[in-house]
Amino acid sequence: xxxxxxxxxxxxxxxxxxxxxxxxxxxxxxxxxxxxxxxxxxxxxxxxxxxxxxxxxxxxxxxxxxxxxxxxxxxxxxxxxxxxxxxxxxxxxxxxxxxxxxxxxxxxxxxxxxxxxxxxxxxxxxxxxxxxxxxxxxxxxxxxxxxxxxxxxxxxxxxxxxxxxxxxxxxxxxxxxxxxxxxxxxxxxxxxxxxxxxxxxxxxxxxxxxxxxxxxxxxxxxxxxxxxxxxxxxxxxxxxxxxxxxxxxxxxxxxxxxxxxxxxxxxxxxxxxxxxxxxxxxxxxxxxxxxxxxxxxxxxxxxxxxxxxxxxxxxxxxxxxxxxxxxxxxxxxxxxxxxxxxxxxxxxxxxxxxxxxxxxxxxxxxxxxxxxxxxxxxxxxxxxxxxxxxxxxxxxxxxxxxxxxxxxxxxxxxxxxxxxxxxxxxxxxxxxxxxxxxxxxxxxxxxxxxxxxxxxxxxxxxxxxxxxxxxxxxxxxxxxxxxxxxxxxxxxxxxxxxxxxxxxxxxxxxxxxxxxxxxxxxxxxxxxxxxxxxxxxxxxxxxxxxxxxxxxxxxxxxxxxxxxxxxxxxxxxxxxxxxxxxxxxxxxxxxxxxxxxxx
Numbered sequence: 001x002x003x004x005x006x007x008x009x010x011x012x013x014x015x016x017x018x019x020x021x022x023x024x025x026x027x028x029x030x031x032x033x034x035x036x037x038x039x040x041x042x043x044x045x046x047x048x049x050x051x052x053x054x055x056x057x058x059x060x061x062x063x064x065x066x067x068x069x070x071x072x073x074x075x076x077x078x079x080x081x082x083x084x085x086x087x088x089x090x091x092x093x094x095x096x097x098x099x100x101x102x103x104x105x106x107x108x109x110x111x112x113x114x115x116x117x118x119x120x121x122x123x124x125x126x127x128x129x130x131x132x133x134x135x136x137x138x139x140x141x142x143x144x145x146x147x148x149x150x151x152x153x154x155x156x157x158x159x160x161x162x163x164x165x166x167x168x169x170x171x172x173x174x175x176x177x178x179x180x181x182x183x184x185x186x187x188x189x190x191x192x193x194x195x196x197x198x199x200x201x202x203x204x205x206x207x208x209x210x211x212x213x214x215x216x217x218x219x220x221x222x223x224x225x226x227x228x229x230x231x232x233x234x235x236x237x238x239x240x241x242x243x244x245x246x247x248x249x250x251x252x253x254x255x256x257x258x259x260x261x262x263x264x265x266x267x268x269x270x271x272x273x274x275x276x277x278x279x280x281x282x283x284x285x286x287x288x289x290x291x292x293x294x295x296x297x298x299x300x301x302x303x304x305x306x307x308x309x310x311x312x313x314x315x316x317x318x319x320x321x322x323x324x325x326x327x328x329x330x331x332x333x334x335x336x337x338x339x340x341x342x343x344x345x346x347x348x349x350x351x352x353x354x355x356x357x358x359x360x361x362x363x364x365x366x367x368x369x370x371x372x373x374x375x376x377x378x379x380x381x382x383x384x385x386x387x388x389x390x391x392x393x394x395x396x397x398x399x400x401x402x403x404x405x406x407x408x409x410x411x412x413x414x415x416x417x418x419x420x421x422x423x424x425x426x427x428x429x430x431x432x433x434x435x436x437x438x439x440x441x442x443x444x445x446x447x448x449x450x451x452x453x454x455x456x457x458x459x460x461x462x463x464x465x466x467x468x469x470x471x472x473x474x475x476x477x478x479x480x481x482x483x484x485x486x487x488x489x490x491x492x493x494x495x496x497x498x499x500x501x502x503x504x505x506x507x508x509x510x511x512x513x514x515x516x517x518x519x520x521x522x523x524x525x526x527x528x529x530x531x532x533x534x535x536x537x538x539x540x541x542x543x544x545x546x547x548x549x550x551x552x553x554x555x556x557x558x559x560x561x562x563x564x565x566x567x568x569x570x571x572x573x574x575x576x577x578x579x580x581x582x583x584x585x586x587x588x589x590x591x592x593x594x595x596x597x598x599x
Contacts, residue, residue, distance in 0.1 A: 013532035017081035017114055018522040020240040021070060023269070023277040026083075029118045030111060034068065034085070037109065037123045040137035044128065044144050048151040049105065052089060064091045064156060066105055067275075069330075071234050073110055074494040078528035083111040084234055091158045097275055099162040101331045101355035102380065102570065105154055106130060106362075108231055127231055130366030152362055155379045162570045171253025175288065177261040184292055186321040188591070189340045193323060194218070195265035195289055198521055200243035201325035201336055208344055212399040213476060214581070217346070219243060219325075220390040220518040220555075222334055223502050225495045227372040227384045232359065235495040236329070237523040243327040243334070245269040246277055249288040255326055255335075256291035263290040275330070290325045301343055301592045316592060318342075331355040334389065335574065343592035347481060349578030352387045352560070356568050359383060374564045382564030388487065388502045390518045393554040393581065394511065395476050397463040401551035405439040405447055405508045406475065408458040438464070439508065441544045448507035448541055450486040459506050460584045461552055472585035478506055484558040484577045498527035500538040502557050505579075509540040511551040518555050 035055040038045065042056045051058050052066045059065070066089050073082035087105040090097055108127040115121065125133035126140060129152035134140045143149040182193045191206040191214075202218030222243065225235040245267045250256050268284040269277045296319050303315030323338040333353040340346050361369045361381040373381035397403050410432055418429030439447050451457070462475030487502040489495055496503060501518035509515065517535045533539075537555055558577040567573065583591075 010532060014522055015079070015526060015529045015531070016116055017079055017526040017529060018520075018524075018531065019081070020521060020524050021083075022279060023241070023246075024272065025279065026070065026113075027276060030070075030083075030113070030121060033121055033123060034111070037126075037137055041107075041126075041128075041140060044140060044149065044151065045107070048129065049089075049154055050156075052156075062092055064089055066090070067100070070111070071236065072524050074234055074498070074527060075230055076526065076528075079114070079526065080112070081114045081525045083113055084231075085109050085111055089154055089156060091156070095158050096163050097273075098331070098355055099158060099570070100275070102162045102358050103154065103156070104358050104360040104380070106152055106360040106365075108133075125231065130360075130362060133231060150365060152360075152365060154360070155377075160570075161377070164570050168254050170251045171258050173258055174252050175262045176259070178288070179261050179263050179292075182263055184321070184323075186294065186340070187319075187342055188344075188595075189321060191340075193263050193290060193292070195244055195263070195325065197244050197266075198239045198242055199517060200239075200327050200334075201290055201323065201338070203323060203338060206340075206346070208583075212396055213583075213586075214346075215394040215396050217338065217348070217393050217581075218391065219327075219336060220392050220501065221499060221523070222327075222329070222350075222390070223386065223388040223495065223499050223559075224332065225386045225388070225489065226357065229368065229372075232369075232372070232383070235498070237499055237519065238327075238329045238332075238334075239519065240521050240524040241329050242269065243329065244289055246271070246330070247287075247289050247326060247328040250291050250324070250326060256324060257293055257295075260291040260293035260324075262288040263292065264288050265290070289327070290323065292321065292323050295320050295322050295339075301341065302590065320347075328354070331357055332387075335576075336389075341592070342595070343590055344583040344587065346581040347578060348391060348580070349482070349576055350389045350558070351574040351576035352562070353572060353574045355571055356382050356562075356564055357385075374566075376564065376566050376569060382568060384564065385562050386485065386488065386559055387562060387577075388485075388499075388557055388559035389577075390499075390501045390555065390557045391579075392518060393478070393556060395461040395552065395554060395581075397461060397475055397586070398466065400463050400466070401511075402463070402465070402549040403461050403475075403552045404464050404473075404549060405547050405552060406458075406460045406462050406473070407437045407439060408460065409435040409437070410456045411435050439547050441546050442509050442541050443544050444503075444538075444541055447509065447547060448504040448537075450503075450505040451480050451484070458584070459554075461508070461554065462584070464549065468585055468588060470585075474586045475584045476586060477582045477584040478554055478556060479580045479582060480505060480558065480578075481580045482558070482577050483560075484579075485561045486557075486559075488561070494527045498523040500536060501555055502559075504537075504555070505557060507537055507541060507555045508547060509537075509553055509555065510545045510547060511553050512540075515540050515553075518557075 038055045070083040087107045088100040089103040090100040110125040194202040200219040206214035221239040266284045300315035301318040306312040320339045335351040359381045373383045415429040420429045460475040460477045462473040
């Protein structure tokens with residue numbers, strides 16, 4: 001008989017309060033309670049907004065409808081699980097349903113879902129038109145009866161401002177190349193592509209001219225952390241919703257060019273009307289979230305003008321193979337491109353796309369919202385928020401697992417014995433110089449750090465025992481190839497505690513089988529309660545293990561702060577952040593300029 005498998009977790013390793021939202025299932029469980037709450041509030045809801053409430057008798061679908069969306073209340077005490085419910089108006093058909101993200105309704109409430117017994121769940125902290133919070137619907141009705149409740153209205157106009165009017169039509173040729181296998185060979189590169197239900201796209205066994213350089217390069221999680229007060233501040237840990245299965249197949253001619261090759265994955269979540277999703281693992285189906293194509297970029301990989309008469313200009317167009325995967329998580333889409341180039345560089349770049357998440361604004365009822373948001377049009381605010389996306393890169397220099405983490409810093413100091421009379425005053429000469437360090441062990445601020453433009457540093461994973469003819473250890477570097485913000489919230493903030501990988505641009509740890517992803521699928525709720533053996537970068541770094549001649553993993557996080565602007569209506573112009581993996585003294589020369597395999 002086969003040996004018994006080891007359990008991944010103990011029965012009590014994960015507190016029940018950390019369970020992620022199961023889309024639609026959670027809605028069905030809480031539906032009765034929420035319907036009763038809305039029905040109790042009918043006198044003020046209908047008077048303020050019209051009967052756009054499907055739960056209330058006399059509902060008028062021609063006026064559109066109001067639905068709700070649940071997200072985590074990150075500010076709760078340890079051991080509490082609380083949903084924050086936001087309400088949004090959707091125009092009546094045929095207007096596209098996603099315009100709902102730009103029609104917030106000024107009604108917020110919280111739902112305590114701590115208990116496994118859903119009959120004890122309770123609605124509390126209700127905010128109406130910027131007033132409250134009220135403990136119960138009865139308190140709102142009583143304030144209304146006393147004339148102490150101000151009513152407000154919503155913008156139920158729709159048009160070019162909330163629905164895009166200009167788009168590219170899909171290619172009529174469709175998906176001409178659908179691959180049964182997931183292995184790729186192009187130029188000097190070979191690798192396999194995987195698509196994971198929670199974390200999304202991953203490349204494994206990445207080789208350059210047959211030498212393995214990366215065991216695994218994969219997305220891990222994406223954080224969207226929103227500003228606000230105790231009623232409106234929250235964050236999304238998108239892998240807990242799924243960075244794959246809430247998505248659709250890529251659209252030929254829009255997402256991928258004609259001639260792209262498509263790779264399938266399994267999906268067991270189905271998008272239903274009104275934007276909710278149903279999960280059924282017993283009925284999976286095939287979809288196509290990834291495409292692969294060759295691409296000639298709009299610039300050269302090298303170029304030079306020879307200073308002669310006449311001048312002689314030469315260059316080489318940059319050709320690359322692109323692995324593109326797109327994950328949709330409700331209002332946002334993440335377009336991740338992995339580009340593998342002829343010179344050995346691997347560029348990873350994620351673009352943030354889709355609809356902003358907006359809030360209702362009235363300068364007399366909730367003026368404080370202007371501290372957190374850009375006011376986009378009368379009644380509509382766009383809160384500042386971060387997009388931080390994490391990756392795992394398990395680098396094996398030339399297939400070797402005994403590597404080291406080297407820092408090469410550019411610093412400024414005095415040149416020994418050097419003097420200058422620049423400016424008429426004789427003084428010490430300063431120069432830039434290089435400082436080299438082999439990082440000895442794990443730890444925050446030791447093997448985990450963020451880029452600083454005032455202190456440029458090359459981060460390299462090297463094989464100390466394999467050197468070039470010049471004496472340099474062979475390696476691969478991690479470089480930020482765009483401006484990238486880091487986590488701005490402090491380490492003890494609930495969002496940071498839930499996803500500590502967002503604190504660093506790079507963190508290097510020793511490989512362990514049980515340290516396989518940078519954050520938990522359970523990161524969304526009750527971040528103050530610990531998990532036994534959590535997938536948590538703080539835990540990985542805490543034991544200060546040696547990094548000398550070890551199998552190393554680089555955990556990388558890049559992102560941007562999204563300061564919303566009027567031009568983000570109706571959808572944002574895609575923007576993003578990324579990093580590159582570059583050969584660092586791995587080859588004797590530029591492999592694209594003079595490839596040993598010929599032109």
